Amino acid sequence: MGVLRKTKSVDIVLTAFNQDTTAISVIALVEQLHSEMNKTTVYRILNKLEDDGILHSFLGKNGHKWYAKCHNCSSSVHQDIHPHFQCINCGKVECLDINVQIPNIPNRKVEVSQILLQGKCEDCYNSQKPEHNVNAK
Amino acid sequence: MGVLRKTKSVDIVLTAFNQDTTAISVIALVEQLHSEMNKTTVYRILNKLEDDGILHSFLGKNGHKWYAKCHNCSSSVHQDIHPHFQCINCGKVECLDINVQIPNIPNRKVEVSQILLQGKCEDCYNSQKPEHNVNAK
DNA sequence: ATCTTAATACAACTTAGTTGCAAATATATA
DNA sequence: TATATATTTGCAACTAAGTTGTATTAAGAT
Numbered sequence: 001m002g003v004l005r006k007t008k009s010v011d012i013v014l015t016a017f018n019q020d021t022t023a024i025s026v027i028a029l030v031e032q033l034h035s036e037m038n039k040t041t042v043y044r045i046l047n048k049l050e051d052d053g054i055l056h057s058f059l060g061k062n063g064h065k066w067y068a069k070c071h072n073c074s075s076s077v078h079q080d081i082h083p084h085f086q087c088i089n090c091g092k093v094e095c096l097d098i099n100v101q102i103p104n105i106p107n108r109k110v111e112v113s114q115i116l117l118q119g120k121c122e123d124c125y126n127s128q129k130p131e132h133n134v135n136a137k
Numbered sequence: 138m139g140v141l142r143k144t145k146s147v148d149i150v151l152t153a154f155n156q157d158t159t160a161i162s163v164i165a166l167v168e169q170l171h172s173e174m175n176k177t178t179v180y181r182i183l184n185k186l187e188d189d190g191i192l193h194s195f196l197g198k199n200g201h202k203w204y205a206k207c208h209n210c211s212s213s214v215h216q217d218i219h220p221h222f223q224c225i226n227c228g229k230v231e232c233l234d235i236n237v238q239i240p241n242i243p244n245r246k247v248e249v250s251q252i253l254l255q256g257k258c259e260d261c262y263n264s265q266k267p268e269h270n271v272n273a274k
Numbered sequence: 275a276t277c278t279t280a281a282t283a284c285a286a287c288t289t290a291g292t293t294g295c296a297a298a299t300a301t302a303t304a
Numbered sequence: 305t306a307t308a309t310a311t312t313t314g315c316a317a318c319t320a321a322g323t324t325g326t327a328t329t330a331a332g333a334t
Contacts, residue, residue, distance in 0.1 A: 004300090004301095004310090004311060004312085005299085005300050005301075005311065005312070006300080007299080007300070007311090007312065007313085008299095009312080009313075010312095026290080026291085027289090027290075030290095037313080037314085038313070038314050038315070039290095039291085040291090040292080040293090040313080040314070040315080041312080041313055041314075043290095043291065043292080044312080044313085045312095059196065059200045061251070062200075063196045063199075063200025063201065063202075063290095063321095064200065064290070065200075065290085065291085083239075085242065085245060085247075088248065088249070096242060098240050098242065099240075100237060100238075100239060100240065101237075101238065102220075102237060102254065103235050103236075103237065105222065105233060105235065105254070107258075107259040107262075108222060108256055108257065108258055108259060108262070109256045109257045109262055110222075110254045110255070110256040111225065111255060111256040111257070112225070112254070112255040112256065113252070113253070113254050113255070114198070114252070114253040114254075114255070115250070115251070115252050115253075116250070116251040116252075117239065117242070117247045117249070117250050117251075118247070118248060118249040118250070118251070119245055119246045119247040119248040119249065120245065120246045120248070121244075121245055122244040122245060125244075125245070125246055141279090141280060141281085141331090142279095142280065142281065142330085142331050142332075143331080144280090144281065144282085144330080144331075145330095146281080146282075147281090163321080163322085164320090164321075167321095174282080174283085175282070175283050175284070176321095176322085177282080177283070177284080177322095177323080177324090178281080178282055178283075180321095180322070180323080181281080181282085182281090200290095200321095201321075202321085202322085
């Protein structure tokens with residue numbers, strides 16, 4: 001089930017991801033676009049864009065869903081299996097371009113790895129007066 | 138806010154973790170104990186046992202909360218920052234006794250790492266007729 | 275035995291995410 | 305360009321995990 005038609009709503013969602021280089025939580029996106037489209041539509045479009053390998057999803061620190069643009073994915077293979085970093089202060093999430101080596105685990109076959117690192121991002125580490133971001137949800 | 142009193146409910150919850158060597162999802166535990174105590178009570182007891190360093194929590198593949206017994210924790214230091222393994226077939230979750238090396242990330246200070254590996258556990262890998270476990274939720 | 279305070283049950287609530295269906299709209303075809 | 309048809313959307317209702325307020329119950333200290 002991929003995107004079949006180039007609709008206005010699909011375009012608005014894609015524009016949001018082109019403007020923001022970091023990841024966006026579904027909650028934030030629904031809120032940000034609530035005057036332009038229904039939340040059901042946001043959920044459905046994100047779902048389709050992921051199927052098409054245009055976005056990838058992962059869970060943030062509260063178990064809420066986040067999406068970010070894929071770089072080398074197709075609809076059949078999602079290569080964006082990289083760690084994500086979430087700032088515990090402002091809530092911002094970034095995709096990390098690093099490779100984490102998973103050791104072999106006896107008697108088990110690992111197929112997916114979900115790695116969320118939490119800490120302070122550069123901005124929050126430097127500023128003494130932390131400014132809580134709306135994306136923290 | 139730790140456990141202050143040795144109540145019947147606290148005892149029942151602890152017994153559940155002593156009988157099951159793997160992790161238990163809150164959903165499964167609430168269901169399992171629903172005739173013995175209210176779900177609010179389960180949530181509150183788990184919360185307190187975590188504060189006391191007796192249990193540790195983490196998120197499963199759907200973002201739902203799981204708990205497991207701690208081995209070397211105190212109420213001040215949670216040392217159980219280890220990866221967890223969830224079977225994509227039967228849903229069972231285990232704590233992994235391995236160390237995953239997180240590379241240094243420029244300009245960020247990593248404080249917490251949350252690693253969930255998914256794949257087939259030994260039982261499910263060997264059996265051709267997969268048996269879906271109730272814990273899969 | 276009594277008193278104080280923490281723990282519990284229960285109901286109501288919050289919120290992320292889903293579902294069913296009627297109406298709207300993109301696009302293929304004539 | 306007009307029409308047909310299948311997808312997309314909005315809306316309302318729903319589901320389910322987790323939380324909160326409050327009256328009642330029960331630990332355990334005195």
